[in-house]
Amino acid sequence: xxxxxxxxxxxxxxxxxxxxxxxxIRSIADAVGISAGNLAYHFKNTDAIIHQLYLNLxxxxxxxxxxxxxxxxxxQYLLExxxxxxxxxxxxxxxxxxxxxICRRIPAIKTHFSELMGMRQQQFLLIFKYLQxxxxxxxxxxxxxYAAFAEIIIIFSNAWLADAVIRQQPExxxxxxxxxxxxxIQLFIPYLTQEGLQQFQQLxxx
Amino acid sequence: xxxxxxxxxxxxxxxxxxxxxxxxIRSIADAVGISAGNLAYHFKNTDAIIHQLYLNLxxxxxxxxxxxxxxxxxxQYLLExxxxxxxxxxxxxxxxxxxxxICRRIPAIKTHFSELMGMRQQQFLLIFKYLQxxxxxxxxxxxxxYAAFAEIIIIFSNAWLADAVIRQQPExxxxxxxxxxxxxIQLFIPYLTQEGLQQFQQLxxx
DNA sequence: TAGTAATTAGTACATTTGTTCTAAAATCAC
DNA sequence: GTGATTTTAGAACAAATGTACTAATTACTA
Numbered sequence: 001x002x003x004x005x006x007x008x009x010x011x012x013x014x015x016x017x018x019x020x021x022x023x024x025i026r027s028i029a030d031a032v033g034i035s036a037g038n039l040a041y042h043f044k045n046t047d048a049i050i051h052q053l054y055l056n057l058x059x060x061x062x063x064x065x066x067x068x069x070x071x072x073x074x075x076q077y078l079l080e081x082x083x084x085x086x087x088x089x090x091x092x093x094x095x096x097x098x099x100x101x102i103c104r105r106i107p108a109i110k111t112h113f114s115e116l117m118g119m120r121q122q123q124f125l126l127i128f129k130y131l132q133x134x135x136x137x138x139x140x141x142x143x144x145x146y147a148a149f150a151e152i153i154i155i156f157s158n159a160w161l162a163d164a165v166i167r168q169q170p171e172x173x174x175x176x177x178x179x180x181x182x183x184x185i186q187l188f189i190p191y192l193t194q195e196g197l198q199q200f201q202q203l204x205x206x
Numbered sequence: 207x208x209x210x211x212x213x214x215x216x217x218x219x220x221x222x223x224x225x226x227x228x229x230x231i232r233s234i235a236d237a238v239g240i241s242a243g244n245l246a247y248h249f250k251n252t253d254a255i256i257h258q259l260y261l262n263l264x265x266x267x268x269x270x271x272x273x274x275x276x277x278x279x280x281x282q283y284l285l286e287x288x289x290x291x292x293x294x295x296x297x298x299x300x301x302x303x304x305x306x307x308i309c310r311r312i313p314a315i316k317t318h319f320s321e322l323m324g325m326r327q328q329q330f331l332l333i334f335k336y337l338q339x340x341x342x343x344x345x346x347x348x349x350x351x352y353a354a355f356a357e358i359i360i361i362f363s364n365a366w367l368a369d370a371v372i373r374q375q376p377e378x379x380x381x382x383x384x385x386x387x388x389x390x391i392q393l394f395i396p397y398l399t400q401e402g403l404q405q406f407q408q409l410x411x412x
Numbered sequence: 413t414a415g416t417a418a419t420t421a422g423t424a425c426a427t428t429t430g431t432t433c434t435a436a437a438a439t440c441a442c
Numbered sequence: 443g444t445g446a447t448t449t450t451a452g453a454a455c456a457a458a459t460g461t462a463c464t465a466a467t468t469a470c471t472a
Contacts, residue, residue, distance in 0.1 A: 003419080019307055021227045024459060035421045037463090042419090045460065097306045100371050101225055110372065117373050141396065148392035152362065155389075158372070159365030165306050166316065166364070167323050183361075186354035190347065190396035209449080230429060241451045243433090248449090251430065 004042050006032050008056075011049045015094035020050065020101060047106055050095075054102075054109050057092040058116070061085060075136065075196075076203050078127065082184055086177050089161060096161040117154055124150040136196030153187060160184075210248050212238050214262075217255045221300035226256065226307060253312055256301075260308075260315050263298040264322070267291060281342065281402075282409050284333065288390055292383050295367060302367040323360055330356040342402030359393060 001009075010031045014023045025046060029039040043049045064081050089096055103110035128146045131137040160180040168176065185204065192200055207215075216237045220229045231252060235245040249255045270287050295302055309316035334352045337343040366386040374382065391410065398406055 019310055021307060022310075026459075036460095037422065038420045040461075100303045100368050101227060101307065103372060104225055104228075114373055138396070145392060145395060148389055149396075152389055152393060154373075155362060155365050155369045156358065158369065159361050162306050162368075163361045163364065166309060167320055167360075183354055183358055186351060187358060189351055190344070190355075231431095232429075242430095243452065244450045246431075 003032075003034065003038070007034075007039060007042055008049065008052060011046075012053055012092065012094070015050070015053070015098075016092075020046070020094060020098045050102060051106055051109065053092060054095055054106075057088060057095060058112070060088040060091075075131065075199060079185070079203060083177075083181060085157075086160075086181055086184075087173075089157075090173055090177050093161045096158055097165060099158070117158075120154060121147075121150045124153055131196065134196075136193055136199055137191055138193055141191070149187075149191065153184075156184065156187060209238075209240065209244070213240075213245060213248055214255065214258060217252075218259055218298065218300070221256070221259070221304075222298075226252070226300060226304045256308060257312055257315065259298060260301055260312075263294060263301060264318070266294040266297075281337065281405060285391070285409060289383075289387060291363075292366075292387055292390075293379075295363075296379055296383050299367045302364055303371060305364070323364075326360060327353075327356045330359055337402065340402075342399055342405055343397055344399055347397070355393075355397065359390075362390065362393060 007028060011023065011028050014028060014031065023046060025039050025043070026036045028046075028049075029036045032039070043052070064085055095102065099113075103113070125146065128137055128150070132139060160183070164176050164180070168179075171179075185200070188200070189197070213234060217229065217234050220234060220237065229252060231245050231249070232242045234252075234255070235242045238245070249258070270291055301308065305319075309319070331352065334343055334356070338345060366389070370382050370386070374385075377385075391406070394406070395403070
């Protein structure tokens with residue numbers, strides 16, 4: 001494995017474990033078994049490492065996002081995409097957990113993420129429209145309600161990782177992801193029609 | 207104003223503005239106009255200040271919590287209590303925004319908050335039961351669904367302040383609080399019965 | 413193989429931070 | 443007013459961190 005990748009791997013591990021503010025180029029260099037000077041050759045500072053890891057996450061998420069844009073998704077795809085997205089978020093969980101501090105340190109991340117969330121919100125609105133046209137989402141709620149719902153979904157999706165640290169006992173990754181994916185599903189339940197509910201429950205039991 | 211209060215006031219301001227990790231006893235002392243040695247006399251370190259501010263927030267929230275425990279609340283009280291609670295959270299927003307980092311630094315806060323959230327979850331379940339008995343909340347969703355809903359409410363309530371920093375343009379406090387209180391209300395909408403919806407809309411338009 | 417570029421280790425320096433200590437000054441109790 | 447207590451300023455110290463620089467080593471290329 002290239003030194004650069006070793007650094008990224010160890011940095012990701014330390015960020016996830018002890019938090020961004022406790023990690024220094026020396027702590028990473030020591031763990032990898034290289035000198036701090038060498039690390040500085042690859043990454044000028046920890047901010048550069050964080051930025052690279054952020055780009056890695058975005059790349060992982062982008063593949064999902066593009067598929068959604070290209071074709072209108074059914075509910076099954078939505079659930080599967082959420083599973084994959086949440087796993088990726090978990091892998092890079094320090095980014096969501098320390099996000100405000102990171103945005104303060106690296107404004108480029110804030111700008112990019114802000115735009116990304118704007119796009120996702122629009123995507124969810126399209127998905128809602130499609131699910132409504134199929135008769136799976138309720139028609140008795142107005143557009144404003146669904147706009148708010150999209151916002152709520154985004155807030156939840158950005159927040160569950162921090163919640164896991166604060167409120168949950170430490171469990172393994174799969175359990176954590178499964179728990180919050182279940183809550184994500186629960187967000188949709190009260191918006192579903194009878195027909196949508198049946199479709200949903202069939203998918204979940206699979 | 208006592209020096210101790212001046213310190214707390216300035217510390218709160220700096221924490222909210224630039225984040226916990228950028229604040230030192232010296233930055234606070236300089237702003238207050240006292241020596242670092244004097245500040246250390248009142249608070250051993252920044253963690254001690256954070257802990258005190260956390261206790262202040264908890265005290266502000268406790269008055270709400272106790273009222274809920276003593277008497278079963280109606281929907282109007284729920285909305286008003288949310289308004290007051292969200293304002294208090296906004297005042298001490300750095301606590302929610304940097305919560306994971308703070309919990310790592312001060313384990314006592316994590317323990318206390320974890321218990322507090324457990325209590326709040328139980329309270330919401332009681333409130334749901336009451337609202338159901340009044341015919342305002344839907345009966346066609348099972349207990350598990352409402353347990354998940356309570357969890358979602360808590361996650362949202364802890365997350366909106368970070369979301370405001372990340373996604374929103376900087377606005378004034380009242381606008382921010384109003385926006386997220388609106389989203390809080392939207393969380394309830396799809397769970398309401400026809401009757402509950404009418405009650406709700408009447409309250410909101412007031 | 414010779415030479416060039418990439419990689420690595422090690423060192424040094426300025427800055428910041430928490431922490432501790434001392435002594436002066438202010439306040440309070442009697 | 444006097445003595446004790448509280449409050450304050452200031453200095454000093456160790457530890458950690460980002461940063462920059464040098465020289466040695468390795469890898470690559472022609």
